[in-house]
Amino acid sequence: SRTANPTRDALQTVIASLEGAANAYSFASGLAAEDALLRAVLRPGDRVILGNDAYGGTFRLLDKIYVQWGIDLVPVDLSDPEALRTAVAERAPRLIWVETPTNPLLTVVDIAAVAQAGHAAGAVVVVDNTFATPYLQRPLDWGADAVVHSTTKYFGGHSDVVGGAVAVNDPELAQQVAFQQNAAGAISSPFDAWLTLRGVKTLAVRVERPSENAQRIAERLHDHPRVRRVYYPGLPDHPGHDLAQRQMRRFGGMVSVGVQGGPTAARRFAEGTHIFTLAESLGGVESLIEYPWAMTHASVQGSSLEVPDDLVRLSVGIENADDLISDLLTALDRL
Numbered sequence: 001s002r003t004a005n006p007t008r009d010a011l012q013t014v015i016a017s018l019e020g021a022a023n024a025y026s027f028a029s030g031l032a033a034e035d036a037l038l039r040a041v042l043r044p045g046d047r048v049i050l051g052n053d054a055y056g057g058t059f060r061l062l063d064k065i066y067v068q069w070g071i072d073l074v075p076v077d078l079s080d081p082e083a084l085r086t087a088v089a090e091r092a093p094r095l096i097w098v099e100t101p102t103n104p105l106l107t108v109v110d111i112a113a114v115a116q117a118g119h120a121a122g123a124v125v126v127v128d129n130t131f132a133t134p135y136l137q138r139p140l141d142w143g144a145d146a147v148v149h150s151t152t153k154y155f156g157g158h159s160d161v162v163g164g165a166v167a168v169n170d171p172e173l174a175q176q177v178a179f180q181q182n183a184a185g186a187i188s189s190p191f192d193a194w195l196t197l198r199g200v201k202t203l204a205v206r207v208e209r210p211s212e213n214a215q216r217i218a219e220r221l222h223d224h225p226r227v228r229r230v231y232y233p234g235l236p237d238h239p240g241h242d243l244a245q246r247q248m249r250r251f252g253g254m255v256s257v258g259v260q261g262g263p264t265a266a267r268r269f270a271e272g273t274h275i276f277t278l279a280e281s282l283g284g285v286e287s288l289i290e291y292p293w294a295m296t297h298a299s300v301q302g303s304s305l306e307v308p309d310d311l312v313r314l315s316v317g318i319e320n321a322d323d324l325i326s327d328l329l330t331a332l333d334r335l
C-alpha cells in the first residue's frame with residue numbers, strides 16, 4: 001500500500017480530475033505533500049522564491065529544514081508585478097511558491113503572471129490551492145506546473161482527517177513525485193483516503209455556502225467601528241478584487257479582520273465568540289476563529305512574513321449567516 005492502494009488511487013484520480021491535472025498523488029498531510037514536491041524538484045544550491053504572506057508551516061519547512069540542506073529562500077511580495085519581475089530576473093529561482101488568496105492576509109496573486117515570469121527564467125511554479133480549492137480556482141489552467149493541497153481543509157471538510165496532495169501535468173515531474181511518494185513513504189492511509197473521498201462528494205456545496213456567508217460577514221464588518229480593516233477579496237475596495245473576479249469563481253470562505261485596539265482587543269475578540277470556535281485549521285463545515293500571530297503563524301514571528309498582531313482570521317462554515325453575524329457583532333460589542 002505504500003507503492004499502490006486502490007482507495008488511494010481513487011482519491012488521486014478524483015483530485016487530478018478536479019484540478020484538470022494528468023496526475024495527482026496523495027500524502028499523509030499537506031506538509032508531507034509539500035515536502036515530496038520540494039524534494040522532487042530541488043537540489044542543494046537551488047533558490048526558492050516564496051510569497052511573503054504564506055502558511056506558517058510552509059515557511060518553517062523551507063526556512064528550518066531546506067535551508068540547512070543548501071536551499072536559498074527569498075520571500076517576495078508576488079502580488080507586486082515589479083517586485084516579481086526584479087526577483088525573478090536577479091535571483092534565478094528554481095522554484096516559485098505561490099499562495100492565492102494568501103494566508104492569512106487574503107492577498108490575491110496573478111497566477112498567469114507568475115507562471116509566465118517563472119517559466120521565462122526556467123523555474124517551476126507551484127500554487128498552494130488549499131484556500132480556494134479547485135471548485136473556485138484551477139491554477140494549472142493559468143499555467144502553474146504543480147498544485148499542492150492540504151486536503152485536511154476543504155477536501156476533507158469535516159475536521160476529521162489530515163492529508164495532502166500534489167497535482168501535476170508534466171509526466172517527468174509526475175514520475176519524480178511518484179518516486180518520492182514510494183521511496184520516502186509519506187502516503188495517505190487507505191482510511192484517510194476514503195474519508196477524504198467522502199468529503200469531496202460535497203465539496204461544491206461546502207464551498208458555495210461559506211463563500212455566500214463570508215461575503216455577507218465581510219460586508220457587515222467592513223464599516224464596523226471596532227474593525228480597522230476587513231481582508232476579503234469579495235469586497236470591491238480589496239486591491240485584488242478585479243483579479244480575483246477573473247481568476248476565481250467566487251471569493252471563498254476565509255475572512256481576516258484587523259481589530260481596533262491592537263493585540264489585546266484581537267485576542268479578546270477571538271476568545272469572545274460562541275458559534276465560531278477558537279481553533280486552528282480551516283475549511284470545515286463549522287466556523288472557526290483564530291489569532292494568527294500566536295497560533296497558525298507563530299513560526300513566522302520575527303521574519304519578513306510576520307503577520308499583524310491585531311489580526312483575527314475566520315474560517316466561515318455553513319451555518320446560518322444571520323447567526324454567524326450576530327455572534328461576531330456580540331463579541332465585538334464586548335471589546
Ligand SMILES: *Cc1c(COP(=O)(O)O)cnc(C)c1O
Binds near residue numbers: 153164
Ligand atoms: C494547513 C495548510 C497547510 C498544511 O497542511 P497540513 O495538512 O496541516 O499538513 C498548507 N498550506 C495551507 C494554505 C494550509 O492552510
